[in-house]
Amino acid sequence: xxxxxxLTIGGASFDMELEEEFARAIEPELAHLFNLDGNNSVKRxxxxxxxxxxxxxxxxxxxxxxxxxxx
Numbered sequence: 457x458x459x460x461x462x463l464t465i466g467g468a469s470f471d472m473e474l475e476e477e478f479a480r481a482i483e484p485e486l487a488h489l490f491n492l493d494g495n496n497s498v499k500r501x502x503x504x505x506x507x508x509x510x511x512x513x514x515x516x517x518x519x520x521x522x523x524x525x526x527x
Contacts, residue, residue, distance in 0.1 A: 463490060466498045 459479035461472045463486070474482070489504040490496045 461486065463492065464495045465501050467495060 457476045458473040459476045461474055461479055461483065463470050463472070486492060489507070490500065
C-alpha cells in the first residue's frame with residue numbers, strides 16, 4: 457500500500473506517494489523540517505537537503521570505520 461504525503465515548496469504543491477511503512481517513518485521528520493500545512497521556501501528545502509546529506513555522510517563514515525575495525 458502507499459500513502460500520499462503533501463508538501464508545498466515555493467508556492468508549488470507536491471503530492472508524493474510513498475510506501476506506507478516508509479511514509480509513517482518519515483512523516484515525523486518531515487513535520488520537524490517543514491510546515492506540512494503551509495508554504496515552505498526553496499531555501500528551507502535546501503537547508504533540509506543539506507542537513508540530511510550531512511547525516512548520511514556521517515553515517516557512511518561511521519559504517520566505514522566499523523568495517524575497517526572488523527577487517
